[in-house]
Structure formats: C-alpha cells, structure tokens
Amino acid sequence: MISTMECAADAQSLISISLMKIHNSRTQRGGIKLHKNLLVSYVLRNARQVYIKEKYAEIYRMQQYEEVMTVCNEIQELNPLDLDAEDAEDEEQARSACCSAEESLCGAACHRGAAQPVAHARTASALFGCSPLEDGSKEPDPCYYRSCCMEPSPVSHCDQFTANSNMHCNKTTVLDLDTHVVTTVENGYLHQDCCCDALQCGQGAQSPARKRKVEFGCCVSDVEDVSDFTAARKRAKREDCCYSNLDYTDTSNISNLISIFGSGFSGLLSRQSDLEQICSKQVLASLGAWTRAIVAF
Amino acid sequence: MGEDTDATPTLNHRGFLPDHNYVTEADIISTVEFNHTGELLATGDKGGRVVIFQREPESKTEPFSQGEYNVYSTFQSHEPEFDYLKSLEIEEKINKIRWLPQQNAAHFLLSTNDKTIKLWKVSERDKRPEGYNLKDEEGRIKDLSTVTSLQVPVLMPMDLMVEVSPRRVFANAHTYHVNSISVNSDYQTYMSADDLRINLWHLDITDRSFNIVDIKPANMEDLTEVITAAEFHPHHCNLFVYSSSKGTLRLCDMREAALCDKHSKLFEEPEDPSARSFFSEIISSVSDVKFSHSGRYLLTRDYLTAKVWDLNMESKPLETYQVHDYLRSKLCSLYENDCIFDKFECAWNGSDSVIMTGAYNNFFRMFDRNTKRDVTLEASRESSKPRAVLKPRRVCAAGGKRRKDDISVDSLDFTKKILHTAWHPNENIIAIAATNNLYIFQDKLNSEMH
Numbered sequence: 243m244i245s246t247m248e249c250a251a252d253a254q255s256l257i258s259i260s261l262m263k264i265h266n267s268r269t270q271r272g273g274i275k276l277h278k279n280l281l282v283s284y285v286l287r288n289a290r291q292v293y294i295k296e297k298y299a300e301i302y303r304m305q306q307y308e309e310v311m312t313v314c315n316e317i318q319e320l321n322p323l324d325l326d327a328e329d330a331e332d333e334e335q336a337r338s339a340c341c342s343a344e345e346s347l348c349g350a351a352c353h354r355g356a357a358q359p360v361a362h363a364r365t366a367s368a369l370f371g372c373s374p375l376e377d378g379s380k381e382p383d384p385c386y387y388r389s390c391c392m393e394p395s396p397v398s399h400c401d402q403f404t405a406n407s408n409m410h411c412n413k414t415t416v417l418d419l420d421t422h423v424v425t426t427v428e429n430g431y432l433h434q435d436c437c438c439d440a441l442q443c444g445q446g447a448q449s450p451a452r453k454r455k456v457e458f459g460c461c462v463s464d465v466e467d468v469s470d471f472t473a474a475r476k477r478a479k480r481e482d483c484c485y486s487n488l489d490y491t492d493t494s495n496i497s498n499l500i501s502i503f504g505s506g507f508s509g510l511l512s513r514q515s516d517l518e519q520i521c522s523k524q525v526l527a528s529l530g531a532w533t534r535a536i537v538a539f
Numbered sequence: 540m541g542e543d544t545d546a547t548p549t550l551n552h553r554g555f556l557p558d559h560n561y562v563t564e565a566d567i568i569s570t571v572e573f574n575h576t577g578e579l580l581a582t583g584d585k586g587g588r589v590v591i592f593q594r595e596p597e598s599k600t601e602p603f604s605q606g607e608y609n610v611y612s613t614f615q616s617h618e619p620e621f622d623y624l625k626s627l628e629i630e631e632k633i634n635k636i637r638w639l640p641q642q643n644a645a646h647f648l649l650s651t652n653d654k655t656i657k658l659w660k661v662s663e664r665d666k667r668p669e670g671y672n673l674k675d676e677e678g679r680i681k682d683l684s685t686v687t688s689l690q691v692p693v694l695m696p697m698d699l700m701v702e703v704s705p706r707r708v709f710a711n712a713h714t715y716h717v718n719s720i721s722v723n724s725d726y727q728t729y730m731s732a733d734d735l736r737i738n739l740w741h742l743d744i745t746d747r748s749f750n751i752v753d754i755k756p757a758n759m760e761d762l763t764e765v766i767t768a769a770e771f772h773p774h775h776c777n778l779f780v781y782s783s784s785k786g787t788l789r790l791c792d793m794r795e796a797a798l799c800d801k802h803s804k805l806f807e808e809p810e811d812p813s814a815r816s817f818f819s820e821i822i823s824s825v826s827d828v829k830f831s832h833s834g835r836y837l838l839t840r841d842y843l844t845a846k847v848w849d850l851n852m853e854s855k856p857l858e859t860y861q862v863h864d865y866l867r868s869k870l871c872s873l874y875e876n877d878c879i880f881d882k883f884e885c886a887w888n889g890s891d892s893v894i895m896t897g898a899y900n901n902f903f904r905m906f907d908r909n910t911k912r913d914v915t916l917e918a919s920r921e922s923s924k925p926r927a928v929l930k931p932r933r934v935c936a937a938g939g940k941r942r943k944d945d946i947s948v949d950s951l952d953f954t955k956k957i958l959h960t961a962w963h964p965n966e967n968i969i970a971i972a973a974t975n976n977l978y979i980f981q982d983k984l985n986s987e988m989h
Contacts, residue, residue, distance in 0.1 A: 256817055256871075256874075259874070259875055263877075271628055271630055272627075272628060272629065272630035272632075272653060272716070273625070273627040273628070273629070273653075273716075275716065276715055276716070276734045276735075276765055277716075277734055277765045277767065277784055277824075278880050280762065280763075280764075280765055280784060281784065281820060281821045281824060281880065284820035284821065285817050285818060285820075285821065285874065288817045288819075288820075289817055292817075
C-alpha cells in the first residue's frame with residue numbers, strides 16, 4: 243500500500259531516508275546490492291546538492307546582511323575592505339588546500355588495495371553498508387564510499403575547552419553506525435577548537451586525523467592542514483552566528499552526517515563543476531568542526 | 540486485441556492459504572520462461588525451486604481442456620549458501636532460467652542464482668527393465684541356489700517419471716550478483732552477466748569462463764553505472780547487448796576484440812533537462828532488455844516506460860510506451876517504500892507486433908505496435924474465473940473523472956506487482972507471475988499470431 247503520509251520531498255528528509263536505506267542494506271540477506279546502493283547514492287547526491295545550494299544561499303544572504311549591519315551600526319576600526327581581502331586570501335588558501343586535500347584523499351584512497359579492515363576502515367565502509375569484500379587479492383570492492391569514519395573518540399580527546407565561547411554553537415550529535423553509540427558534543431566546543439587556538443586545536447582535532455593518516459597511509463601534508471584550520475577559524479567566526487537561527491534538532495544531525503559523508507562522494511561529484519565543488523566545500527567547512535578535521539585529512 | 544483473452548484456471552502450485560494474506564517469501568516467483576516450442580514453461584522462485592509445466596496435448600474428446608498447462612516436474616535447483624571468506628549469505632533465489640534448444644529427447648535448462656549457474660537435464664522415463672537374474676523384483680540379491688535358468692531382462696512400461704539431474708555447475712566466476720544469462724544462437728556457448736562483468740562460457744566446460752565485458756572502474760569511488768541486463772542476438776552469434784543503470788544500451792561485437800569494453804553501438808536517449816528530479820537516475824535505469832524475434836529491434840523497460848529501439852538508430856528509441864506515467868508524481872513515496880527499485884521485465888509476442896510488461900496492483904499491460912492500441916489487464920483470482928474473458932482495467936488520476944470500475948491511483952496496491960511475464964513463442968498464450976501465483980492466459984479466438 244502506498245504510504246498515505248505526506249511525502250516530504252525536501253532534501254533533508256531524502257538524505258536521511260537514503261542514509262537509512264544504505265544502513266539497512268548491511269543486514270539484508272544476500273549481501274550488498276550494488277545496483278540499489280548506487281541508485282540510492284544518486285538520490286543522496288542530488289539531495290545533497292540541493293541542500294548545499296540552499297544552505298550556501300542562506301549563508302550568503304546572512305553574510306550580506308551581516309556586512310550591512312556592520313557598516314551601519316558600528317564605528318569602523320577595521321576597514322571592511324581589508325577584512326574582505328583577508329578573507330579572500332584565506333578562501334584562496336582554503337580552496338587549494340581543500341581541493342588538493344580532497345584529491346589526495348581520493349587518489350590515495352583509491353589504491354588502498356592493502357588497506358584491509360582496520361577498525362576505522364570497517365567503520366568507514368560500514369557506514370555505507372559495505373563489508374570489506376575482496377576481489378581476489380584486489381581492493382575492497384563495494385567500499386567505494388571512502389569517507390572517513392565518525393569516531394566518537396576524537397571528540398572526547400579534544401578537551402581544549404576555552405572561554406572563548408562561540409555561544410551560538412550548539413550540540414553536535416554523532417551516531418556511530420557500527421556500535422550504535424550516540425555521542426553528543428556539548429556547546430560545540432569543537433567549533434571552539436578550530437576557532438581559537440589554531441595550533442592547539444589543530445593538534446587536538448588533527449590527532450585523530452593523524453591517527454587515520456597512519457592507518458590509511460595517505461600523504462596529506464601538514465601545511466595544508468594548518469592553512470585549512472586557519473581559514474576555518476576565520477570562516478567559523480563569521481558564520482557561527484547564523485546557526486543560532488537554525489533548528490538544531492534533526493537538521494544538525496543531518497548536516498553533520500552530510501559533511502562527514504561529503505568527502506566520500508568524489509566519484510559522483512562532477513569534476514567540471516569546480517566552483518560548485520569549492521562552494522560546497524566552503525559550506526561543508528562551515529557546517530561543523532568534524533568537517534574540518536576530515537576535509538583537511 | 541487483448542479483449543478476447545480467455546482465462547484458463549489459475550495454477551497455484553504453492554501451499555497458499557486462501558484465508559490469509561500470508562505469503563511465504565520462498566514461494567514468490569522470481570522468473571518465468573517458456574521453452575523454444577512453448578510446450579514447457581519453467582518458473583523459479585525465491586526458495587530456489589524450479590517448477591516446470593507442460594502443455595497437455597490437444598484432445599479431440601475434450602476440446603475445452605486442450606492446451607492447458609500442468610505441473611510436469613519440480614526440483615530444488617539452488618540451496619542457500621554461505622561464503623565464509625566474505626561472511627555473506629548467498630541467496631538461493633532463482634534470478635533467471637533459460638532453456639536450451641532441444642536436441643534430443645531430453646530438455647536442458649540453465650538456472651542461476653546470484654553466484655552459480657547450473658545446467659539441468661530434464662528427461663522422461665516410461666520404461667524400466669524387469670527380469671534380472673541376480674536381483675529380485677524388490678532389488679534384493681537372490682540366493683544363487685534358487686537361480687536355475689538365465690533370462691534376458693526386458694523393458695516394461697511404467698508410469699511416466701520425470702527425472703531431473705544437474706549436468707553442469709558453473710561456479711566461482713562472479714564477484715557480484717548475476718542478473719542475466721543468455722544462450723547463444725550457436726547452442727554451444729552462453730553468457731552470464733553480473734553488475735560489473737559479463738562472462739562467456741562453453742556449455743560443456745565448467746572450470747573456465749572468458750570475461751568479455753568489464754566495467755569495473757579502477758577506483759570503486761568512481762563507479763557510476765552497473766550492468767542491469769544482457770542478451771545475445773537471436774541470430775548473430777557474435778552480437779550481444781547489455782543495458783546499464785544509466786539507461787544506455789550497448790551492442791557489442793565479439794569479433795572486434797576479446798574484451799568488448801568498447802561498444803559497437805551505443806543506444807541512448809538524451810535526458811530531458813526539464814524533467815530532472817531527485818529520482819531521475821533511478822527511473823532511467825533499464826531493468827530488462829530483450830531482442831525481438833527478428834533480431835531487428837530491442838525492447839527495454841525502465842521504471843515508467845517501455846521502449847522499442849531500432850538496431851540501426853542509436854540516437855533515440857523508435858517507440859516509447861508509457862506504462863504507468865501516473866506514478867511520476869508519486870516517486871518520492873515509491874522511493875520511501877522501495878517500490879521504485881522494482882525491476883519489471885518485458886516481453887515480445889511471437890510476431891514482434893505486441894509488447895507486454897507488468898505493473899502494480901497485479902495489472903499488466905500490452906501495447907500493439909501496429910494499431911497503437913494498448914490494454915491494461917488484471918491477474919487476480921477475483922477477476923479471472925476459468926474461461927472468463929478478462930476485462931480491461933483503467934487507472935485514473937486521483938480526483939479525475941472516474942468511470943465505473945476504474946481504479947484511482949491512490950488505491951493501487953503496490954505490494955501486488957507483476958515483475959515477470961512471458962509470452963509463448965508462437966501462440967497467444969501468456970504466463971504472468973503475480974507474487975506467488977502463476978496465471979496463464981490464452982487467446983482462444985486469436986490463437987494464431989498476427
């Protein structure tokens with residue numbers, strides 16, 4: 243019987259439905275159905291594109307509003323033009339860092355022939371319902387969503403809690419699909435990690451990245467990481483306030499999930515739409531500290 | 540065209556309890572196939588069993604029971620298996636059955652599940668030897684002292700027994716799920732296709748197969764399409780076609796290269812950008828492809844349409860038939876309940892003038908390519924009494940003008956889907972699989988093909 247419930251055709255609900263389908267496919271008899279999961283990933287990609295476009299448009303609107311307010315309300319200590327130039331510079335850095343980080347992540351991850359199921363790898367691949375299948379001695383086959391795992395443990399390791407509170411950062415909830423452990427990060431101190439002390443937070447959030455780096459054997463230079471965090475700090479400062487307006491119930495969970503899965507969709511993202519990719523990366527970056535740690539990785 | 544179809548008694552060969560809505564999942568029919576003469580009809584189910592029906596020869600004494608199909612043989616083709624290396628259970632569901640052309644008294648068919656293809660021999664035994672010297676009638680060894688003379692055993696008639704034995708097992712050649720098998724017109728080779736690869740086998744050799752198509756990308760992250768169906772050309776043993784999840788068809792020539800990754804022809808209809816939605820990729824995925832009997836055309840089925848392609852025109856299909864376009868506005872709900880992933884099959888009639896495919900609510904549709912008329916019929920116990928003429932059905936949009944007996948889109952039962960249909964190679968007889976029931980309809984008035 244067709245469901246009589248009003249189908250929420252908006253991007254967010256489609257994303258959560260798609261993720262549930264991928265998750266459920268793990269336990270289905272007969273193994274992972276490659277065809278069905280591929281189709282679900284297309285829906286996920288489409289919904290994500292729409293969602294990110296909407297998000298970006300909203301952020302852009304908020305930025306415009308903010309700039310206007312800044313000019314109108316306060317005595318200018320900083321020349322607003324300088325602020326933009328500074329940001330533009332950081333954006334450039336972030337862009338190149340993002341792109342090359344992404345590229346190297348994918349490029350490195352593709353030949354993970356020997357990257358056998360370490361616990362992290364299993365979590366990562368398990369997110370998309372893959373079990374590490376082997377094609378003879380080749381790389382794990384259906385593990386094509388090479389996204390990083392959402393380990394709750396890095397969260398707890400990051401205990402850089404300073405008073406520089408971005409009070410608008412709210413809770414971040416992460417669900418580990420393997421252990422079904424839900425971890426909630428209070429008050430978004432992850433944001434603070436990235437915002438305040440770049441070095442400390444860099445190390446804090448980077449340590450899981452480094453941990454994974456060792457396991458995956460990816461070669462991502464530290465330089466890129468640092469510049470990423472610098473950019474993230476600036477961007478996070480400017481954009482955190484807009485999140486106070488967002489509904490943080492399901493939305494935050496979904497946005498975090500999106501950002502975490504974001505790095506794994508390189509096969510589906512058109513490589514020609516670089517600008518869109520860059521923009522989406524920027525939005526991804528601003529969505530949560532998790533993203534920073536992962537994209538920089 | 541279809542309005543004069545008679546309904547023969549429905550053949551429920553499962554233990555279906557009419558009082559309950561409960562259907563054992565193992566009884567769900569997963570494939571239906573006539574043999575080359577139409578005398579035999581094979582069905583496979585999710586429980587790994589194959590049931591073969593045989594058409595009764597026409598009898599002069601009972602003219603009305605001529606040509607009915609009765610159970611001929613039942614056997615367990617595949618069992619559930621466990622791949623210990625990958626910790627995966629391999630389903631026993633029969634994905635496809637294909638008959639071999641008959642070359643002697645026995646019949647041969649290929650049946651496949653997700654991983655293993657088997658060749659079965661179906662033969663009849665109606666005589667048995669009697670009069671052994673050393674054994675008695677029950678088979679016990681005789682006491683030699685009682686044997687006083689020698690006799691020659693003779694063959695005596697016995698009740699017909701149908702024996703089925705596995706002659707070949709073609710295993711360990713597919714990493715992904717096998718979705719199609721197709722016997723070549725040379726009657727010596729056949730191919731099996733999974734999501735990413737197609738292998739060519741010789742019917743007599745089980746320990747070796749040749750990979751002829753491989754679309755697996757070097758980096759699985761770059762995967763964008765999978766193979767959904769494949770079939771050999773009915774006459775040219777070097778040609779075959781395979782369809783993809785992106786809605787494309789590729790015709791390949793095995794004479795060109797050992798590995799047919801490069802297609803000879805690519806059949807693709809450009810996407811209409813205005814019709815783009817979240818589900819565009821899903822509904823454009825081809826679920827079935829069939830050559831016409833003439834070998835001139837291709838019939839494909841995607842979620843909402845059936846298309847006829849001319850082998851000589853790659854740019855767009857020759858004809859497009861809307862099977863259930865009223866579902867276009869319901870794609871989101873169908874995605875939620877997984878119905879959007881249903882894989883409908885399609886079929887040609889013997890003269891390639893009519894195509895048939897299934898839909899929801901136990902409806903199936905036929906399209907006459909010449910007259911451009913189409914009909915929707917229902918396969919259900921309530922609406923098809925034996926010998927009754929099937930009544931055409933109509934689905935109207937919700938809130939639209941409704942005639943009597945019309946069904947509104949919102950009342951369609953999406954759990955009743957007709958995924959598998961087959962058409963007799965010569966006559967107007969069709970087999971429709973509706974979940975766990977098999978319906979066979981004959982067009983008595985127009986039994987010859989037009």
